Amino acid sequence: MLKTGVVQVAAKGTDVAFVIDEEAPFDVVAGELREYLAKQNGLWSKGNITVNVGQRMLARDELTQVKSIIETHSGLKVTRFWCSPESLGTGDFQIEAKAATVESSANTSGAQRQPPAHNEIAVPESLPDLPADSISAVESVIQDLRSRQNKNGARSRNRTEALFIKSTFRSGESVHHPGDVVVLADVNPGAEIAADGDIVVLGSLKGWAHAGASGDTKAVIIALELPSTRFQIAKYEGISPTTARRKSKSSASGPKIAYVRSRSIHVAPFVGRFARYSKGVPYDG
Amino acid sequence: MTGRTIVITSGKGGVGKTTATANIGTGLAMRGHKVIVIDTDIGLRNLDVIMGLENRIVYDLVNVIEGKCKMNQAMIRDKHDYELYLIPAAQTRDKNSIEPEQLRDLCAELEKEFDYVLIDCPAGIEQGFKNAIAAAQEAIIVTTPEVSAIRDADRVIGLLESSGLHRPRLIINRISPEMVKRGDMMDQKDVENLLAVEVIGLVPADENTVVAANRGIPVVHDRKSASGGAFLRIAARVDGEDIPLMDLEPKSGIFSKFRGLVGMNGRAYSHA
Incomplete structure (x- = not known):
């Protein structure tokens, strides 16, 4: 890995990434x-490059500048930008991201826009308010570099920050969060939690x-404790089993x-790992 | 003098808000405080009946707020020799006759004069509830050990917390020690775990409460009765005294002992 202050160049096999502080x-x-x-001129004579801008919120013209700097000073071609979903949500890319995903997130119920799954956003090819040549060439797909590098192979799902609820979540209260939700207390009957994650x-x-x-x-x-009689994962709904045998077990x-699993909700004792699913009790009513 | 304004609420109707208000108010007055109770259940006034002051009503809360009478013209002094006053609700109007701000201003006035301002909240979570909680700095929730009342209490606690009334305290009313012992009724622990708030009092189911209400004399006047004693202790706790909660013991009879022997203490209710 080469290091020049704020710009780091990471080479990994045939992949090259510019990581910017x-x-x-x-x-x-x-x-x-x-x-x-300029210093390394000649070294980067040819190839495709991905720019990882991390958490920073770059305006569209700034991205264009980065792209033009790289392309004019070397033979590299910028094909992709990577950035974190937070900057997608608040940065200038929001406009494009929204336009691209508005159909897929038609079921979005709240005020909060759901960042699309996998953090992959194709920047639309034509942007009327910008010089056509600066962006139209950028067939950039924005990805989250870290989710790809994650050695645990964590699902490259939504990486919005988890929402922590620190007191009893009571009847009549409801929340829809685009990431994971952690409740550090009870969730009482009549309360509703919807999360795009876990x-x-x-x-x-x-x-619920x-x-x-x-x-x-x-x-x-x-x-x-899971005495809840009704919950849902994606489109699958779990209804508490009513037969005595199942009930005593679950x-x-x-x-x-x-x-x-296999299109129904299963419930198993949680032993600290996600992997041990197999002995689950079917929980689909 | 700066008094404390406490709202007594429940969400569900019929769990004993008004009875609790009358008894805690009387209990605090018996402890030597100057107390005023306000009935905000406009259109369905009850507090005056429970306190036996129905015949003395001339002006009511809406008259005061609309400026038709002076504040102290609407205050009715209790029949007994205590510094206890009542502002009754209007019976011919509805909950929309007053605004939360108006009640807040009224209570701010009253706090200058009284040690305790108790607000009897109507059932529900609509306008009347919003009016009642606007003025209070503290809240007492009344519930019974029934799933429906607890569900509503849970909702109300959430609403109170979101409007800045943190740490409400809980009265569990109408506990039947025999039923708890048989496992047919939730006990204090179950309710406390579910609602996750401090319990300030346990009131046993007691015929004396009903009799006293019908006679218009709050049951705290009968210190020896089970519920009267319980309300007196609640008043003391509201007043800042540290009295441990008493375990409610069933009246022991041959039958209940027999049940205990044969092990019929299984739990038959379920948490919804």
């Missing part, structure tokens, strides 16, 4: 980048919970995990 002001970055490429309740889940609300069937619900106390 998130704290540094844009002018400094642009200067450093120009300087670095739901973890460090208490007793007696209210909907994990993977935007359709992610890999989402799970984990609770220290209502045994202890932490529980609910997940989707």
Whole structure:
């Protein structure tokens, strides 16, 4: 890995990534980048490059500048930008991102826009308010570099920050969060939690919970106690089993995990790992 | 003098808000405080009946707020020799006759004169509830050990917290020790765990409460009765005294002992 102050160049096999310091002001970055490429002229003669801008919120013209700096000072071609979903939500890309996903998130119920799954956003090819040649060439797909590098192979789902609810979530209260939701107390009957990610309740889940609300069937619900009679993962609905045999099995106390297997919701004792799903009790009524 | 304004609320109707208001008010007055109770259940006034002051009503809360009479013209002094006053609700008007701000201003006035301003809240979570909680700095929730009352209490606690009334305290009313012992009724622990708020009092189901209400003499006047004693202790706790909660013991009879022996203490209710 080469290092030149705020701009780091990481080469990994055939992949090359320019990682830019998130704290540094844009002018400094642009200067450093120009300087670095001038010095190394010839080394980067050819190839495709991905720019990871991390958490920073770059305006569209700034991205264009970065792209033009790289392309004019070397033989590289910028094909993709990576950035974190937070900057998608608040940065200038929001407009494009919204336009691109407005149909897929038609079921969005709240004021909060759901960042699309996988953080992959294709920047539309034509942007009327910008010089056509600067952007139209950028067939950039924005990805989250870190989700790709994650050695745990974590699902590259929505990476919006988790929402922490720190007091009892009571009847009549409801929340829809585009990420994971963690409740550090009980969820009482009559309360409603919908999360695009997982739901973890460090208490007793007696209210209604909907994990993977935007359709992610890999989402799970984990609770220290799961007496709830109704919950949902993606489009699958769990209804408490009514037959005595099943009831005695699944209502045994202890932490529980609910997940989707073969198109129905299963509930199993939670033993600290996601992997041990197989002994789950079918929980689809 | 700066008094405390406390709202007594429940969400569900018929759990004993008005009875609790009358008894805590009387209990605080018996402890030597100057107390005023306000009935905000406009259109369905009850507090005056429970306190036996129905015949003395001339002006009411809406008259005061609309400026038709002076504040102290609407105050009715209790029959007994205590510094206890009542502002009754209007019976011919509805909840929209007053605004939360108006009640807040009225209570701010009253706090200058009284040690305690108790607000009897109407059932529900609509306008009347909003009026009643606007003025209060503290809240007492009344519930009974029934799932429906607890569900509503849970909702109300959430609403109180979101309007800045944190740490409401809970009265569990009409506990039947025999039923708890048989496992047919939730006990204090169950309710406390579910609602996650401080319990300030346990009131046993007691015929004396009903008799006293019908006679218009709050049951705290009968210190020896089970519920009267319980309300007196609640008043003391509201007043800042540290009295541990008493375990409610069933009246022991041969039958209940027999049940205990044969092990019929299983739990038959379920948490919804």
